[in-house]
Amino acid sequence: MFADRVLSGMRPTGSLHLGHYHGVLKNWVQMQNEYECLFFVADWHALTTHYDTPQVIEQSVWDMVVDWLAAGVNPARATLFIQSRVPEHAELHLLLSMITPLGWLERVPTYKDQQEKLSEKDLSTYGFLGYPLLQSADILIYRATQVPVGEDQVPHIEFTREIARRFNHIYGREAGFEEKAEAAVKKLGSKKAKLYHELRTRFQEQGDDAALASAKSLLDEQQSLSHGDLERLFGYLEGGGKMILSEPQAMLTAASKMPGLDGQKMSKSYNNTISLREDEASVSKKIRTMPTDPARIRRSDVGNPDKCPVWQLHKVYSNEQTRQWVMQGCKSAGIGCIECKQPVIDAVLAEQRPMRERAQLYLDDPALVRNIIADGCEKARKLASETMRDVREAMGISYG
Numbered sequence: 001m002f003a004d005r006v007l008s009g010m011r012p013t014g015s016l017h018l019g020h021y022h023g024v025l026k027n028w029v030q031m032q033n034e035y036e037c038l039f040f041v042a043d044w045h046a047l048t049t050h051y052d053t054p055q056v057i058e059q060s061v062w063d064m065v066v067d068w069l070a071a072g073v074n075p076a077r078a079t080l081f082i083q084s085r086v087p088e089h090a091e092l093h094l095l096l097s098m099i100t101p102l103g104w105l106e107r108v109p110t111y112k113d114q115q116e117k118l119s120e121k122d123l124s125t126y127g128f129l130g131y132p133l134l135q136s137a138d139i140l141i142y143r144a145t146q147v148p149v150g151e152d153q154v155p156h157i158e159f160t161r162e163i164a165r166r167f168n169h170i171y172g173r174e175a176g177f178e179e180k181a182e183a184a185v186k187k188l189g190s191k192k193a194k195l196y197h198e199l200r201t202r203f204q205e206q207g208d209d210a211a212l213a214s215a216k217s218l219l220d221e222q223q224s225l226s227h228g229d230l231e232r233l234f235g236y237l238e239g240g241g242k243m244i245l246s247e248p249q250a251m252l253t254a255a256s257k258m259p260g261l262d263g264q265k266m267s268k269s270y271n272n273t274i275s276l277r278e279d280e281a282s283v284s285k286k287i288r289t290m291p292t293d294p295a296r297i298r299r300s301d302v303g304n305p306d307k308c309p310v311w312q313l314h315k316v317y318s319n320e321q322t323r324q325w326v327m328q329g330c331k332s333a334g335i336g337c338i339e340c341k342q343p344v345i346d347a348v349l350a351e352q353r354p355m356r357e358r359a360q361l362y363l364d365d366p367a368l369v370r371n372i373i374a375d376g377c378e379k380a381r382k383l384a385s386e387t388m389r390d391v392r393e394a395m396g397i398s399y400g
């Protein structure tokens with residue numbers, strides 16, 4: 001029940017560009033082959049900051065899913081869904097809000113940072129303060145073990161871990177926990193029970209993390225135990241109560257080094273992007289008119305690639321041989337800037353071609369995308385409802 005599961009979300013607040021591709025999507029595409037993956041459109045998260053421009057969200061949701069598919073996210077391998085179509089996220093968010101100290105939310109660094117950064121918006125709302133808790137609900141509801149995120153999101157994962165711990169601490173207690181846990185150990189069979197005890201002792205007495213990990217994987221393999229017994233056995237390893245929600249790990253996505261058209265990081269706010277499926281003519285034009293080393297005014301002036309944004313793109317797209325050609329040609333005025341840009345134009349177009357082709361399939365038949373999402377939402381709801389059953393029961397609101 002606690003086998004590896006990857007979950008990540010993206011806010012639909014505008015169209016995706018090559019920075020998203022190199023930073024996030026390539027990583028998702030790789031992970032879908034190695035793990036069970038869930039990827040979702042965080043439309044409620046988008047509303048926390050874009051509550052006054054709902055058109056942006058509505059338009060971006062479907063474009064974004066097409067972008068994911070274009071980038072190679074494979075619906076046969078990963079479950080793709082929309083947050084608001086799985087209303088259980090909202091229920092868990094509400095229930096977790098009962099045990100979330102205000103101070104914890106106020107201290108999450110993104111709270112003040114974003115308010116300062118987006119000062120033109122009024123972000124002193126209840127919804128925005130709760131942003132990290134909604135994210136916790138997203139993660140905990142699937143009992144995700146790994147969450148690929150950028151560095152700025154690490155505090156949100158840490159916050160999620162604290163919420164899970166607090167939840168388990170409050171609701172994982174039950175009368176006679178130890179006896180029940182020991183009874184569950186017996187059900188493992190004598191050999192595995194002995195191993196479980198040994199590993200548990202090694203962890204509790206010597207802080208041996210490897211023993212803890214082995215014990216957890218021993219439990220992952222158990223198929224015949226009841227859900228409640230597994231929660232007890234996981235909880236008994238580390239503490240004195242059931243483990244109802246499991247703590248996720250952040251899986252740090254290396255910061256995108258993708259440079260934009262002006263040499264700064266590619267970002268919508270710098271207006272220096274190439275969008276994921278931008279048409280060929282526009283891509284060529286954008287690169288052809290990119291600024292170069294400002295000291296190289298005439299063709300006969302020598303240049304310095306280190307002072308040129310085009311060189312940053314060569315570092316992403318060109319092989320060693322081409323890079324040497326640039327270095328030498330630029331420093332000796334042997335090549336012109338238009339000439340220098342051509343291999344970059346060719347490489348970007350080549351990278352985008354399969355993406356544009358895959359996207360075309362979905363643009364021609366939008367029902368395909370709707371169906372992928374409908375399937376994904378259904379799968380997600382099924383997983384979410386299992387956790388909700390346990391959560392409601394733990395909180396004493398499962399009447400039946």
Ligand code: TRP
Pocket residue numbers: 007008009010011042045134135138139147148149153
């Ligand atoms: N906050 C994330 C971001 O801005 C998006 C997000 C929402 C998310 N819920 C999530 C990411 C759950 C990972 C897991 O990028």
Ligand code: SF4
Pocket residue numbers: 292293296303304305308309310311326329330331335336337338340341
């Ligand atoms: Fe930049 Fe290339 Fe021109 Fe040199 S030759 S300034 S690296 S575009």
